Amino acid sequence: MEQTFIKLNDGNLIPQFGTGVFQVPDGKETLDVVKNALNLGIRHIDTAHAYQNERSVGKAVKESGIVRKEIWITTKLWPSEYGEGITSQAIDKMLKRLDTDYIDLLLLHQQIGDYLGAWKDMEKAVKDGRVKSIGLSNFESHRLEEVLEQATIYPSVLQVECHPYYQQKELKKRIAKYGTVIESWYPIGHGDKGLIQEPLFTRLAKKYHKTNVQIILRWHIQEGTIVFPRTMNPVHMKENFDIFDFELTAEEMNEIRALDNGKRFFTMTLEEQEQNLGAWKPED
Numbered sequence: 213m214e215q216t217f218i219k220l221n222d223g224n225l226i227p228q229f230g231t232g233v234f235q236v237p238d239g240k241e242t243l244d245v246v247k248n249a250l251n252l253g254i255r256h257i258d259t260a261h262a263y264q265n266e267r268s269v270g271k272a273v274k275e276s277g278i279v280r281k282e283i284w285i286t287t288k289l290w291p292s293e294y295g296e297g298i299t300s301q302a303i304d305k306m307l308k309r310l311d312t313d314y315i316d317l318l319l320l321h322q323q324i325g326d327y328l329g330a331w332k333d334m335e336k337a338v339k340d341g342r343v344k345s346i347g348l349s350n351f352e353s354h355r356l357e358e359v360l361e362q363a364t365i366y367p368s369v370l371q372v373e374c375h376p377y378y379q380q381k382e383l384k385k386r387i388a389k390y391g392t393v394i395e396s397w398y399p400i401g402h403g404d405k406g407l408i409q410e411p412l413f414t415r416l417a418k419k420y421h422k423t424n425v426q427i428i429l430r431w432h433i434q435e436g437t438i439v440f441p442r443t444m445n446p447v448h449m450k451e452n453f454d455i456f457d458f459e460l461t462a463e464e465m466n467e468i469r470a471l472d473n474g475k476r477f478f479t480m481t482l483e484e485q486e487q488n489l490g491a492w493k494p495e496d
């Protein structure tokens with residue numbers, strides 16, 4: 213079985229599995245992670261301005277020699293870059309850091325600041341070809357509907373914390389009519405042992421000769437969400453991508469759905485996130 217793709221509401225095809233580079237240091241570490249992913253056949257990289265490693269992502273893509281259009285690059289704007297006119301300039305800087313002519317998917321990283329002004333500039337960037345698809349990240353409050361009401365291009369994705377303990381069932385209902393797809397961050401609970409070692413995953417792993425993490429990732433794929441687990445361990449990366457040769461039954465999918473218990477692994481409140489906005493200095 214081959215890796216799967218999802219057709220977004222704007223018609224673009226996104227590889228359903230990718231690799232995330234949150235907390236991967238810029239330079240050699242990011243270069244290694246991205247090159248290793250591309251060598252394995254992974255064609256989707258999830259970065260952000262705030263991860264401060266876009267330059268290394270762009271360098272690894274260039275050095276891979278793979279045709280640019282075969283690789284999907286997602287990146288995210290920080291709230292200090294939101295606002296009509298301001299966001300457009302921020303996109304130009306992003307293109308330079310990534311050393312590319314276009315961004316496949318551009319997200320608003322947080323639901324803070326002048327996100328309505330930013331969305332207008334993102335729509336313009338789609339029209340002038342600097343960006344292919346646009347979406348949101350962490351918009352879980354009524355601010356999601358605020359953007360949806362103003363949008364002339366609906367968000368193609370909504371990237372939020374999502375894993376078997378926090379399945380975002382309500383949020384999925386709110387976005388269904390817009391054709392927006394969930395991208396799961398913390399897909400394996402940020403590596404939480406309690407989640408990974410759930411007895412249900414151990415039982416299914418035994419049945420399918422897979423690991424517990426592979427069972428979780430396969431569940432995401434069959435749920436129709438997009439995933440990009442992060443790992444700096446090449447053995448883990450190979451394992452994580454090796455999930456396209458088996459299928460969970462409808463009953464097993466329901467068993468995993470029943471694990472939803474409302475437990476989040478990211479616990480910072482919106483107010484704390486607002487106070488944390490200046491924690492790093494945006495790059496040129």
Ligand SMILES: NC(=O)c1ccc[n+]([C@@H]2O[C@H](COP(=O)([O-])OP(=O)(O)OC[C@H]3O[C@@H](n4cnc5c(N)ncnc54)[C@H](OP(=O)(O)O)[C@@H]3O)[C@@H](O)[C@H]2O)c1
Binds near residue numbers: 259443
């Ligand atoms: N939009 C947002 O606000 C937001 C927030 C958070 C994350 N994200 C995105 O989502 C991506 C994933 O989130 P995340 O990295 O925080 O959490 P995650 O992918 O759920 O978990 C990463 C942790 O799991 C471990 N791991 C990976 N594969 C494993 C395996 N096969 N067996 C055992 N442990 C394994 C990793 O350690 P090893 O390195 O040792 O494998 C790492 O500690 C990020 O990289 C980023 O792109 C977005």
